[in-house]
Amino acid sequence: MFSFDLQATDGAARTGVIRTPRGDIRTPAFMPVGTAATVKAMMPESVRATGADILLGNTYHLMLRPGAERIDRLGGLHRFMNWDRPILTDSGGFQVMSLAELRKLTEKGVTFRSHIDGSKHELTPERSMEIQKLLGSDIVMCFDECPALPADEARVAESMRLSMRWAERSREAFGDRPGHALFGIQQGGVTEELRAESAEALTRIGFDGYAIGGLAVGEGQEAMFGVLDYAPAMLPVDKPRYLMGVGKPDDIVGAVKRGVDMMDCVLPSRSGRTGQAFTRRGVVNIKNARHQDDPRPLDEHCTCPACSNYSRAYLHHVFRSQEIISSMLLTWHNLHYFQEIMGGMRAAISEGRFADWEEKFHADRAQGDIELL
């Protein structure tokens, strides 16, 4: 019902397919973020058209508004948001620590007040499993705790061991749900020994997939790649590996190169709303006056609606005029570009030419944006 077929490797990079009752997920996979039951500024059919096989939903946001029990009564998150393909939900652990107010952390879990209306809530491994079940999530994440980096090693170790105890409780509470997967989350900061200890603890418990958590939290790309040089290999080879919250295009490519199968990030959608477009040749800030008379598309090789039908001058105009279509078009473009990277890597890994693909990826970016007219 839920399985992972690893189909090819090229160096440490891997490609395969995660099979679920709601459809296949081609890996390496990029998961757009649909925080509050919507990928911001996108219709779900448009998200699918960019090539996304799976979305991520945020437990913290959804439990507060509209509420997990309400979504359950309404038929689950898939039906609620009109997305019938797989959904992965995070555990709420990361966001409760970054967004909620008056947090109190104990062995049992976290109590906090909602950043929306101040109402009091509790998240524990058991409650997180319950919420993710109410949402109808296909891939459920263990409830964990994640310190911001840099943090001292003792704090990181203590936090990781708490997360491992919570992983055991999550596994217990999740129970047996055919067709649904539970992923463990490796912690341990940037310390190899702690990462190994965490991987061992998780593997002993046994999960359907393994996330690499606690990265992309302020440590920088070099430190992150440093961890990714050893962390993926600590995890079972026959299960998907998910790097949480990553990232920029070059972060994604570097992670796949090091053996990561899945990623998620708000970057393509959030940047779309602030006028930042990711292209083969790097980032374009559409608000810049250089675009105001430019009849050329963002990227002439891109087949997304923003590039097929509109000039940079139009995208500049609607951004400056604060028109909603600006967010719609740039988000679509960014998600399309991210999925194009994933598709390019999948094909390259299958055909054993990942190094060439990566070289071209970096060479294109090094060119910088097209010259002024």
Place this chain on the structure above:
Amino acid sequence: MFSFDLQATDGAARTGVIRTPRGDIRTPAFMPVGTAATVKAMMPESVRATGADILLGNTYHLMLRPGAERIDRLGGLHRFMNWDRPILTDSGGFQVMSLAELRKLTEKGVTFRSHIDGSKHELTPERSMEIQKLLGSDIVMCFDECPALPADEARVAESMRLSMRWAERSREAFGDRPGHALFGIQQGGVTEELRAESAEALTRIGFDGYAIGGLAVGEGQEAMFGVLDYAPAMLPVDKPRYLMGVGKPDDIVGAVKRGVDMMDCVLPSRSGRTGQAFTRRGVVNIKNARHQDDPRPLDEHCTCPACSNYSRAYLHHVFRSQEIISSMLLTWHNLHYFQEIMGGMRAAISEGRFADWEEKFHADRAQGDIELL
């Protein structure tokens, strides 16, 4: 190249087709408003999918940002905004009086400062014709002046006569542009004699269509219908009649009943962004807590994406969460509903059953929204 085929009448109501080189416009026609080169929160292909044959663009907004000369350099408004069907542009006259700062009105025209950046501009009949040509508008409106109602009759008469002199200058400046139409605008407030004088002046000049201006500016529906009881018949029977800036669904139906062929209004799109949905059974305020657990669509008979794929509970949630998809879905629904009214009226007029159609329209609305669950 530009023509109007009046195909059927039923009482004063008319149905037909305006033929243009960019496609046919089925009448009675509702024109969504694409103020700043976008129908807010909609992709142009979605606007088309609602059944719109023609959009309205605003000269005042476009001349200020991004500028008419710039749009011309970029290939015209159709290409700029990715809408290849007909576009009607207003003359800028109405909006310069309602939005611009430091307006100064003379026989020659209006000088004013931009509400966006304070820059100084002038609009005259000649400049308005030039701008609308630069935009590539298919249906160009005469430059006119329109007093807010109520206004004393002397002021209305004086303003109307100025508009008639400007209509003559507009006709002169427009020249001969095959495939493009110029519409005159009848003024005269709520005074039958002034409306007759205006109609006579316009008919003497000769236009491809005639607008009824100076209504929907604060006079109320009863006074507006009072004028529409006589004004359309003053205009040539073989040319399209366009009621500017109207309106709510019942305004539209009442106007068509009285012989109007075309209308435009921001209401469906603006209301979509403020959580107001127009339905067969009247207005639904989606922010109301009564919808938060309601699994039913806005209107079970509606085939738009908002009604086909989402519950009221979802629409309520995304509105409350200020998600962009809320504006996207409700705008789509509203535009779809408005176009459905137009299609219903066209069919009813063709088949000589407009009175029955109108009775059902009002009976459905009188039911009010569906009962609480």
